Amino acid sequence: MKILISGGNGQLARALRGALPADCSVFTPDRRELDVSSFSVVEDYFARVRPELVIHTAALTNVDRCEKEPGLALLVNARGSRNIALACQGFNAEMIHISTNFIFNGKSKDFYREDSLPDPINIYGYSKLLAEFFVKELLKNYYIVRTSWLYGEGEDNFVKRMIGLACQRKLLCVVDDQWAAPSYTVDLAEGILRLAASKKYGIYNMTNKGYCSRLQWVKEIIRISGIDVELKAVSSDYFPTPAVRPAFTVLSNDLLEQKIGFRLRSWEEALKEYCQRSGNI
Ligand SMILES: NC(=O)c1ccc[n+]([C@@H]2O[C@H](COP(=O)([O-])OP(=O)(O)OC[C@H]3O[C@@H](n4cnc5c(N)ncnc54)[C@H](OP(=O)(O)O)[C@@H]3O)[C@@H](O)[C@H]2O)c1
Known part of the structure; x- marks a missing residue:
């Protein structure tokens, strides 16, 4: 398969490359x-390669850069995804977006499900939501x-950034009012390939199990890495950034488990493996 x-x-x-x-x-x-x-460029590339499955990971992922350069964010994240979806349509390829x-x-007190109502609060979020609309509109055989x-x-x-800072400083201030599930790319790659094999098209949430605040995440990072540093909880206002971040964006993985029979391991286990593999233990 191409x-x-x-x-x-x-x-x-x-x-993904390592998991295929x-x-x-x-x-x-x-x-x-x-x-x-x-x-x-996309059309020429598809004409040369003629892929059967396209996993579209390309994006401008720097949330603050997206806020400062909204035109670029929309061009890469929204229009770029539309270009890929159009090419998939033209060359009859399946797309995983x-x-x-x-x-x-991020205002919910509950986990977000696949049918929860999107309402982005920054340019990155808008550009990625627009991308979803294009994929849904242009294709039948897609996974989001x-x-x-x-x-x-x-x-x-x-x-990596937190380990670097923790090694240089005695005190680290970390925000304690943003909540989500840290997700390890190796685990996500496995889930994405299982999904691709299922032919059960549609929208799926996919994260490691459990969730934490940024501060709890950093606590676990330094515990696993054995770094001696004091942590201080601060609110998001402490670090003013061009883009506001949603507060609570924990995704429910129930649909993935019900339809595909797969659940990613806990975020703590995954983090430990990443730190081991990257030589930070
Ligand atoms: N990172 C997260 O926390 C997070 C969370 C949720 C969802 N996601 C989504 O997951 C996907 C993968 O994220 P990731 O963390 O692997 O991102 P990443 O490491 O930033 O990789 C994205 C890649 O896209 C490339 N790219 C940027 N503009 C491009 C363009 N115009 N054409 C082709 N490639 C371009 C970047 O290349 P250059 O570096 O050369 O610009 C980069 O190598 C993205 O769609 C992202 O929106 C990420």
């Missing part, structure tokens, strides 16, 4: 090779996978 993974240099793309069986032909172009914001917990406003707080092998992620 599989195309857009955004080939990103965290999730790397994990050897008998697949896998194409993982980076932004220079396949810029999803240009339809002619990766979406986010940030399409929700919503996930949260991703980390894994790659250039930069929250876990």
Whole structure:
């Protein structure tokens, strides 16, 4: 089977590449090779490769950059996803589109389900919601996978950043009013491939089990890594950022379990494995 993974240099793309069986032909172009914001580039690439399955991970994921450059965010995240969906339509390929917990406003006290009403509060969230609309409108055979707080092998992620800071400082201030489920790309890649094999198209939430605040996440990171640093809880106002973050965006994974019979392990277990693999224990 020919599989195309857009955004080939990103965290999730790397994990997917590692999880795919050897008998697949896998194409993982980076932004220079396949810029999803240009339809002619996308069309040419599809004409050359003729993928049967496309896993669309490419996105502008820096939430503050999206806020400062909304035109670029919409071009890459919304129009880029439309370009990929259109090409999938034209070349009869299935599409797995990766979406986010940030399409929700975070005001709920309950877990968000697949049919909860989206209401993004920042440009990144808007651009990713628009992408979902395009995928749904243009394709019949699609999966939309919503996930949260991703980390894994790659250039930069929250876990790496916190370990770096914790090693340099005696005191670390961390926000304690944002809640979600940290999700390890290796686990997500396994779930995405199971979903792809199921042919049960639709929208699915997919995160590691459980949830925490940013502060609880950092507590666990430094406990596992054995770093001696004092943590101080602060509110989001303490670190003013261009984009506001939704407060509580925990996604329910029940549908994935009911329809696909799969649940990702707990976020604590996954984090421990990541720290072991990346040499931080
Ligand atoms: N990270 C999270 O916490 C999180 C949470 C929920 C959902 N998601 C979603 O999950 C997916 C994967 O996230 P990730 O953490 O793996 O992201 P990532 O590491 O930032 O990777 C995204 C990749 O997309 C590439 N890209 C940017 N603009 C592009 C363009 N115009 N054409 C082609 N490629 C382009 C980037 O390349 P350059 O670096 O060269 O620009 C980068 O390699 C994204 O769709 C994201 O929205 C992420």
